[in-house]
Amino acid sequence: MHIGFLGLGNMGGPMAHNLLKAGHQLYVFDVSATAVAGLTAAGAQEATSAGAIAKAGVEVIITMLPAATHVREVYLGDDGLLANVQPGVLLIDSSTIDPMSAREVAAAAAKNGNPMIDAPVSGGTVGAAAGTLTFMVGGSEADFQKAQPILAAMGKNIVHCGDCGNGQVAKVANNMLLGISMIGAAEAMSLGVALGMDAKVLAGVINSSSGRCWSSEIYNPFPGVVENSPAARGYSGGFGTDLMLKDLGLASEAAKQVRQPVILGALAQQLYQAFSMQGNGMLDFSAIIKLYRQEN
Numbered sequence: 001m002h003i004g005f006l007g008l009g010n011m012g013g014p015m016a017h018n019l020l021k022a023g024h025q026l027y028v029f030d031v032s033a034t035a036v037a038g039l040t041a042a043g044a045q046e047a048t049s050a051g052a053i054a055k056a057g058v059e060v061i062i063t064m065l066p067a068a069t070h071v072r073e074v075y076l077g078d079d080g081l082l083a084n085v086q087p088g089v090l091l092i093d094s095s096t097i098d099p100m101s102a103r104e105v106a107a108a109a110a111k112n113g114n115p116m117i118d119a120p121v122s123g124g125t126v127g128a129a130a131g132t133l134t135f136m137v138g139g140s141e142a143d144f145q146k147a148q149p150i151l152a153a154m155g156k157n158i159v160h161c162g163d164c165g166n167g168q169v170a171k172v173a174n175n176m177l178l179g180i181s182m183i184g185a186a187e188a189m190s191l192g193v194a195l196g197m198d199a200k201v202l203a204g205v206i207n208s209s210s211g212r213c214w215s216s217e218i219y220n221p222f223p224g225v226v227e228n229s230p231a232a233r234g235y236s237g238g239f240g241t242d243l244m245l246k247d248l249g250l251a252s253e254a255a256k257q258v259r260q261p262v263i264l265g266a267l268a269q270q271l272y273q274a275f276s277m278q279g280n281g282m283l284d285f286s287a288i289i290k291l292y293r294q295e296n
Contacts, residue, residue: 001025003150004053004061005044006074007095008035011121012064014128015094015154017042021131022153027056050074054084060150061091067246068097075105087113092147094135096120098250099165099172100257102138106164115143118164119151120171124239132156136174138167172254175247178215179268179285185215186289189222199225221286230284238284245272245281 001024005016008030016039020026026044029052030036040046047053053061061081065071071093075081081091091114093102102118109116117139127133133155137144144160151158161170188211192202199222207217220226230238248269255262275288 001060001150002027002056002058004028004047004056004058005039005064006030006050006053006061007064007066008032008039009064009066010125011128012094013038014125015062015064015121015133016044018128018131018154019150020044024150024153027053027058029053049079050077050081051079051084054081054086054089059089060147061085061089062150063091063093063095065093065095067095068101071095071097071101071105076108082108082112082114085112085114089114090143090146091116092119092150093117094119094121096171096247096250097168098254099138099168100254102168103165106139115140115146116164117143117147118167119147120167121155122171122174123155125237128154135159136161136167136170138162138164138169140164168250169254172247172251175244176251176262176265176268179244179248179272180264181213181215182219182221182286183268183271183288185213186221186286186292188216189220189225190289190292193222199223215286219286221289230286231289235283235287238286240281241272241276241283241285241287242281244285245269245276248272 003019003024004027006029008016013035016026020043027047028036028039028044029047036046063074091109106116117137119135119137121133121135123133131154134157135151135155137160148158161167193199203220203225219229221231223231251265252269275291280287
């Protein structure tokens with residue numbers, strides 16, 4: 001299949017490589033010449049702009065962009081995708097943005113004659129490279145079925161969440177809970193160790209009791225508890241604090257629009273904001289435990 005791919009960063013680059021490995025023909029664009037070179041060396045064809053990709057005769061276009069402003073620019077700009085793409089081409093946006101923006105762009109695509117789904121991902125850079133991402137998909141059943149074989153080349157779990165925008169709803173709700181639960185795990189582990197308990201023993205008790213959660217079992221924030229976790233390598237790699245802060249901000253803004261209280265989500269956002277302002281934005285989000293252990 002002929003596929004256009006825009007956004008070849010830490011997530012988009014590996015995703016595009018997996019599409020090439022699956023035998024698809026790719027036309028790629030990114031503002032980074034280095035990122036583009038990495039894909040063209042693997043067999044992709046370079047496009048000079050978003051509009052050029054839309055004119056390349058592709059059957060599907062995938063975008064993986066940093067924020068809603070970039071998504072609007074790429075899709076709705078004067079030389080963007082919708083100004084140049086042929087009707088009927090399937091559009092897939094895997095960026096993480098607010099649900100309302102996703103629905104706005106999807107509505108514009110529909111008026112242009114293009115089916116569109118929002119398909120944000122979970123699984124991080126490791127999952128992107130391994131092709132084991134989870135895709136949370138918003139859009140019609142027909143469009144979901146059409147996109148599924150393409151997404152399967154990049155992910156292991158592909159979940160239809162409902163209408164346009166619901167993929168983003170699932171993503172921001174999940175990541176808000178993840179941010180909250182990581183803070184809870186950090187507090188509990190820090191308290192137990194401060195009171196004299198061995199960290200591994202405490203984690204074992206929690207993970208065989210009612211406090212068990214992903215943040216305590218798989219991604220425990222206390223150093224030395226889980227091998228190969230970010231905590232075991234100085235909180236490098238993984239899912240950055242600033243990325244978690246971005247997602248908590250998206251959840252907070254979306255909640256305001258529907259007047260839905262997110263009390264713990266807002267508190268988590270403030271804690272990650274403070275942590276980032278201390279110069280920790282590039283550390284994995286599990287490093288939030290440093291706030292409780294008074295570490296630099």
